[in-house]
Amino acid sequence: MTQTPSSGDTGSSSGQDKRVRMPRFRRWRGLLGGVAAVALVGSTGAGLVAWQQYEGIVASLPTVDGLRSYQPPVMSRIYAGDDRVIAELADERRVFVPYSAIPDRIKNAVLAAEDQKFWTHKGVDPMAILRAGLTDLTRGKGRRPIGASTITQQVARIMLLGSNAVSLKRKAQEAFLAMRIEQVLPKEKILEIYLNEIYLGSGAYGIAAAAQTYFNKPLDQLDDAEAAFLGALPKSPTNYNPTRYPDAARGRRNWVLERMVETGTLSREAAQTAQAEPLIPHAFVRPGPAPGSEWFAEEVRRQLLEKYGQDTTMQGGLEVHTSLDPALQLSVQNTLRQGLMAYDRAHSGWRGPVKQLSALPANAPEDVWVDVLQHEVAPLGMLDQWRLAVVLDPAKGRVGWLEGAIVRRGAAQQGGVPQTGQIVERDISWARRAHPLKVGDLVMVQPQAQGERVSLMQIPRVEGAVVTLNAHTGRVLAMVGGWSFQTSQFDRATQALRQPGSSFKPFVYLEAMEQGISPSQEFDDSPVSYGTWHPNNYEKDFWGPTSLHDALRESRNLVTIRLAAHIGIKSVADLATQIGLVDSMPHVLPAALGAVETTVLKEAAAYATLAAGGLKVTPSLIDDVQDRQGKVIWRAPSFSLVSAASQAGVGANTGADKTKLSEPNAVFPGGQADEPQQVDGAATVPNATAAAALGMDDMPFLLDNRPRVASEQSAFQITAMLQDVIRHGTGFSAGKGIDNPVAGKTGTSQNFNDAWFAGYSPDLVTVVWIGFDTPQSLGKNETGGAIAGPIWNKVMKTAFEGYPKLDFPVPEGITLVRYDTGRGVGIDGFKPDQIPGVSVSLADNGAAQELTAADTGAENMADSESDMASGGAQGGGPSNGAAAPPTGQPGGGRNPCNNLLGVTLAWVAFIEATQT
Numbered sequence: 001m002t003q004t005p006s007s008g009d010t011g012s013s014s015g016q017d018k019r020v021r022m023p024r025f026r027r028w029r030g031l032l033g034g035v036a037a038v039a040l041v042g043s044t045g046a047g048l049v050a051w052q053q054y055e056g057i058v059a060s061l062p063t064v065d066g067l068r069s070y071q072p073p074v075m076s077r078i079y080a081g082d083d084r085v086i087a088e089l090a091d092e093r094r095v096f097v098p099y100s101a102i103p104d105r106i107k108n109a110v111l112a113a114e115d116q117k118f119w120t121h122k123g124v125d126p127m128a129i130l131r132a133g134l135t136d137l138t139r140g141k142g143r144r145p146i147g148a149s150t151i152t153q154q155v156a157r158i159m160l161l162g163s164n165a166v167s168l169k170r171k172a173q174e175a176f177l178a179m180r181i182e183q184v185l186p187k188e189k190i191l192e193i194y195l196n197e198i199y200l201g202s203g204a205y206g207i208a209a210a211a212q213t214y215f216n217k218p219l220d221q222l223d224d225a226e227a228a229f230l231g232a233l234p235k236s237p238t239n240y241n242p243t244r245y246p247d248a249a250r251g252r253r254n255w256v257l258e259r260m261v262e263t264g265t266l267s268r269e270a271a272q273t274a275q276a277e278p279l280i281p282h283a284f285v286r287p288g289p290a291p292g293s294e295w296f297a298e299e300v301r302r303q304l305l306e307k308y309g310q311d312t313t314m315q316g317g318l319e320v321h322t323s324l325d326p327a328l329q330l331s332v333q334n335t336l337r338q339g340l341m342a343y344d345r346a347h348s349g350w351r352g353p354v355k356q357l358s359a360l361p362a363n364a365p366e367d368v369w370v371d372v373l374q375h376e377v378a379p380l381g382m383l384d385q386w387r388l389a390v391v392l393d394p395a396k397g398r399v400g401w402l403e404g405a406i407v408r409r410g411a412a413q414q415g416g417v418p419q420t421g422q423i424v425e426r427d428i429s430w431a432r433r434a435h436p437l438k439v440g441d442l443v444m445v446q447p448q449a450q451g452e453r454v455s456l457m458q459i460p461r462v463e464g465a466v467v468t469l470n471a472h473t474g475r476v477l478a479m480v481g482g483w484s485f486q487t488s489q490f491d492r493a494t495q496a497l498r499q500p501g502s503s504f505k506p507f508v509y510l511e512a513m514e515q516g517i518s519p520s521q522e523f524d525d526s527p528v529s530y531g532t533w534h535p536n537n538y539e540k541d542f543w544g545p546t547s548l549h550d551a552l553r554e555s556r557n558l559v560t561i562r563l564a565a566h567i568g569i570k571s572v573a574d575l576a577t578q579i580g581l582v583d584s585m586p587h588v589l590p591a592a593l594g595a596v597e598t599t600v601l602k603e604a605a606a607y608a609t610l611a612a613g614g615l616k617v618t619p620s621l622i623d624d625v626q627d628r629q630g631k632v633i634w635r636a637p638s639f640s641l642v643s644a645a646s647q648a649g650v651g652a653n654t655g656a657d658k659t660k661l662s663e664p665n666a667v668f669p670g671g672q673a674d675e676p677q678q679v680d681g682a683a684t685v686p687n688a689t690a691a692a693a694l695g696m697d698d699m700p701f702l703l704d705n706r707p708r709v710a711s712e713q714s715a716f717q718i719t720a721m722l723q724d725v726i727r728h729g730t731g732f733s734a735g736k737g738i739d740n741p742v743a744g745k746t747g748t749s750q751n752f753n754d755a756w757f758a759g760y761s762p763d764l765v766t767v768v769w770i771g772f773d774t775p776q777s778l779g780k781n782e783t784g785g786a787i788a789g790p791i792w793n794k795v796m797k798t799a800f801e802g803y804p805k806l807d808f809p810v811p812e813g814i815t816l817v818r819y820d821t822g823r824g825v826g827i828d829g830f831k832p833d834q835i836p837g838v839s840v841s842l843a844d845n846g847a848a849q850e851l852t853a854a855d856t857g858a859e860n861m862a863d864s865e866s867d868m869a870s871g872g873a874q875g876g877g878p879s880n881g882a883a884a885p886p887t888g889q890p891g892g893g894r895n896p897c898n899n900l901l902g903v904t905l906a907w908v909a910f911i912e913a914t915q916t
Contacts, residue, residue, distance in 0.1 A: 062160045064180045070159075070189070072096050072196050072206070074317030074628055078300055080324040081477075081623075086290040087297035089304070091314045095208035099192035103219055106207055107191065108265035109231030113256045115151040116263055119187060123152045123178030151194050152178040154234075158197050200230065201237025214242065216282040224266060225274035228256040242281045250279045291384070292330040294485035296322070296476070299494055300621050307634070317628030322621055323475035331798045332466050332478040336768075337383070339791040340483055343770065344460035347779055350431030351458060353441035354379055354388070360440040363393060369400050370418050378407045381459045381487035382444055388413065389421075389445045389454070394437040397423035399445055399454060421447060421454040428456045459483065462778070464770040465492035466791070467604040467619075468799055471611035471765050473638070474619045477799070479601070490773075497597040498771060501784065502555045502730075503747025503756040504581070504594035506610065506718050509552055509560075511575045512567050513714035518839035519549045519721055519828040520819065523559045523566070533590065535561055538748075538783075549821045549828055552721045553729035555746060557593055564592035578709045579616060581606040594747060603758055604767040610718055610743075611760040613811060614710035712811040717829045719743045719808050720816070724826050726759065734759060734789035738796060740805050746784035752777045757788035762806045764799050768792045 075090030111118050117125055149157070149171075156177035181190060200210035207230055211219050215226055222230070232240055232252040242249040254275045260266035266274075289297035300322055304313040312318065357372055369390050378388045389401035402416025423445065428436060436456075437443070445454040460483060468478040481491035490496070513519075525543040528535065537557050543550075551559035564572055572592060573585035581603060582596050598606075601619055608617035618637075625634040722743035726735035730746045734757050744759020755770040755778055768788040771778065778787065810816065814829040819836040821828075830836065 062177075064156075064160065064177060064184055067155075067159060067181065067185055067189075067193065070193055071628070072193075073315035076304070076313060076316060076318035076320060078297055078320045078322060080290070080293070080322060080326045082326060083321075084290065084326060086293045086322075086324065086326070087301070089301060089314050089318075092205045093203050093209045093213070094196065094205040095212070096196050096206070096317075097208045097219060099188045099195075101219070102192070102195060102207070103222070103227070104265075105224055105227040106195070106219060106222065106230060108260055108263070109227045109256055110195065110207075110234070111151075111191075112259035112263050112265065113231040114154075114234055116259070118151050118191070121150060121152075123150065123180075123182040124175045125150050149174060150178060152181050152190055154198070155190055155194050156181060159193065198234050199237060200233040201241055214281045223274070223277075224257070224270055225253065225277040225279070228260065228274060229253040229279060231256045242279050246279060253279060289485075290326065292333045292480075293324060293326065294489075295481035295491050295493065296324050296329065296479050296621065298485070298489060299479065299481075299491060303622060304625075319626040319630070321623045321626075323470075323477060323623055324621070325477040328468065328799055329478040329480070332468060332795050333480045335791055335794045335798070336464050336466050336480050337483060338794075339770070339787070340460040340462055340464055341458075343462050343778075343782075343787060344458065345430040348458075348461065350428075350433055350436045350456075353391075353437075353443050355442045356438070357390060357440040357442055360390065362439045366400070366418050370402065373400070373402055373405075373413060374416075375412050376442060377412055379444070379459065381484040382407075383446075383457075383484075386444045386446050386457050387454075389443055391437045391439055391441040391443060392420070394435065394439060394441075397425075397428070397437070399423060399443065401445065403447075421445070421452040423454055423456050427453070431456065459487075461772070462770065463492055463773055464768065464788075464791070465496065465600045466766065466768050466795060467493050467600050468764060468766045468795060469604050469608060469617075469619055471608045471617070471760055471763050473636075474605060474608060474617040475623070475636075476601070476619055476621045477764075478795075479621070488773075492769065492773075493600040495599070496769075496773075497599060498754050498769060498775075499594055499596065499749035500581075500598050500603055500756055500758075501594040501747035501749040501754060502557075503603065503745045503758045503767075503784065504576075504596065504598075505552060505555065505560050505592070506722060506745055507576050507579065507581060507606065508564050508567075508572050508592045509548060509721070510610070510710055510714055510718050511572050512548065512563055513717045514575070514710055515567050515571075516831075516833075516839060517548070517563075517567070518830060518834040518836075519717055519826075520547050520821065520830075520836045521839050522547050522822070523551065523562045525551065525556050525559050528558060528561065530589065535590075535593070543823070545822070547822045549721050549724065549826050550823045552745075553724045553826075554823075555725075555730050560592055561589050564589055575709065576606075578707075579606045579609050580618070594749060600767050600769045603756070604765050607758050607760050607767065608765045609709060610715050610722075611762065611765060611808075612706075612715075613712035613809075614708055614715035615704060615706040616709050617706070713814050713829070713831050716808065716811050716814055717831075720827060720829045722759070723808075728824065730783070730785045731757065731759065731789060733785050734792045736793060738793065738800075740796075740800050740803070741807050742796065743808070744792070746789065748783040752779060752782050754778075755782060755784040755787040757784050757792040759792055759796070761796070761800070761803075762808050763803050764796065766792055766795050766799065768795070 073090075073092055073094060074096050075088050075094065077085050078087040078089065080086045115125075153174040156174050160177055161173060196206040196208075198207075199205055200207070200213075202210075202213045204210040204213040208219055210230055210233065211217050211222055211226075214229070215222065217226070229242070229249065229252075232249070232255070235252070239245060240249045240252045257266065257271040257274050261268055261271045300320060301313070304318070304320065308316070308318070355376075360369060360372055369392065373388065373390060376388060382388065387401040387403070388405075388407070389399040392398045392400050398420060399422070400418060400420045402413055403419040405413040405416030407413055423437075427448075444457040444459075446457050447454050463482050464480075465482065466478070466480045467476060469476045479493050481493040481495075482488060512521075522545040525537070525546040527542060535557055538555065542558070543556070546556060546559050548559070548563065550556070551563075569589055569592060570587045573582075573587055576582050576585050576596070582598050585591050585596050588595075605617050605619040608619075609615065611617075620636045622634070623636050624632050627633050720743075722745055723741065725731045725746070726742055726744050731744050734744055734746075735742060740761050742759055742761050744757060747756030747758065748754065749756075753771055753775045756768065758765075758767040760766070768791045770787045770791075810829065813832050815832075816827055816829055817836055818825060818827045828836075
């Protein structure tokens, strides 16, 4: 019998199915819960990690506050005395342009190429980031990521992060900084920073510098095509260089023009016109020192670096105004070069060609020798007016060169028109060779005005330096430091320490004048030996008793030695140091003959001290320095304008000079006592006290606060003697054809290693030095008067243009007397207690002085503490125990102006001097 399930069985079966299903659900629930838990933990952990990364990135971000006061690095400019730019100093070539001065077409071109949504985004462009990310994923690994940086992000990278490193972290930093920048700066300021900071290739930073570099134009003169090219450069300045990759550059430019059409900033017609234009860059040469001013500009740069440091000098936008006279500088450079060439030709002859092109056949066709020349590099030091030529026919002196070729330092010639010429016999006679030229010789020539004639040229081995400065202020008007700045940047005017030889002697004599010795005092000119030192005169002859006037005029060594021994070599050293001629000086007698070291610039300043009446003159190249806002941050010391009343009675005690603002230089004779002199209709007041006494309280005076290193009277006595050096002495060649009153001294160091001429007028000082960089003899009898004197002569003739012919002003208390100096007739200045004759008592004119080797340095030149065995004079009176002559005796205390003979002689001298 079949049994059917009961209801109880049915319920049991249903419960069993539930029990089967329940565990499965629980398992799935547990699994899902676990997954959810893991996901939650993972996401939480990831969130924590992301937060930590965010915190790390944010914490490491630099502040953006500095951009509020953005000041870009700006080049500094150096100006000549006529406000002409002579040099630009910069680590990066950048010309800052404010936003308002940037043409719209430039802004539109850059924005169309780099950031079309610049005006609407908040620092980042999310869609651009997403688009770049998808592109990067499809390109695969190992490829540089596509950029999606906005202009604001680029500003963050350039200005705050300072690196082009590519990473997700760096991109995140840029994004965060960009959003911060947008919060603190207006869009216009952000774009201004970008357009002035972005590097655009070829050394140009910013759009203004790029416009100069590629088109040699200011921004406001660029057309649409040129503006679009600048907009094309930020992506890759190297790859779109128009000279190296013209097709790529033109293609990128045209792409930018299309983007400008899309953004509505340029019409289709204007874009098509611009796209049809050729892309032709115009070479721009970064301004260096103006021709001839390289030495001057380099010394200014060195002084600025020392005063302000690298960053301020090269990036601070300084405006530096200098004392340089460009016309005089160029003339001085050319004059020095002519002198160096003249010496080189006279002593060296022809040293041979630059090189020999042995592969060039005789009478080679034009295309052959032209091709050869286009591969040759001009030697350093070749002048601009010279040409690099090849000898084609030595028998006829025929040479060929490329006229108008571009010659750059260290690079082969480019371009030029083939031209031939002939070296005639008189232009090659200096070579001192029978047949100096061969076919294929590469030589330097200078075309002449007469037809096809050219002169054979050669770079001298001898060097030189010249400094010309204002005698009153020390402002350096011209300074040349050698043959060529290209050849060597070593400045022989400021850096070369050389022995001045006899050009040092005037300062020995100046100390003697300070000690009361007069120009007419005689010292013995006879043989003398000190230990192992046996000094001699240049001519190797002896004059016996000789006045100081004659001894200085003819540069007698033995008198100078006895004079230095008498006054004390230590006092001479002190004076030379105070004047600034030397930094230190050994206390030995050979130093009195110039066995010390100085520079051309220091010697020029020392001679200016003589011209300035004993006031120390400090040479200066810089007049003033302005910062980028135009504020004067430094100015060279100058005179102060004061009233007579405020300074009445001051000058006598302070030593300060008061000079009437419009007062011309005085003429012979010098003013005596307190009586005002009448010169050219203008009353000249001797001092502020007298002016005040005459009721001229409001008269302006220039107050000179420079330190006095010698009295005005002593300085004038040296000037009077140095005038005779040029009129009748060793400096005669330097004065030929010069009508202006001048004074000067020759200098020749031991073994003729250095040739000097130092001289001055009432307004100008010029010093010339000639020698070899590695000291060697210039040749027997090659003295300062023979070599340096003619150069000085030509420099001063040019420098005098525009200056009046003024006599040296004669100081108060000086009487000019014409008298027999012993070896001629001279005019000297005498102080109130001096008349021609002796001014100190000397036994046998100083011939009997006993000196040891320690006094001369013959045994120990390094003993700088040694002094005269008999003691050196330190004050203003006689030394070595010599008694001052009593009043009423020659050289005594009586004023010659109170003596009828003295007054008569003074006026006779005045009349004769004004008639010559």
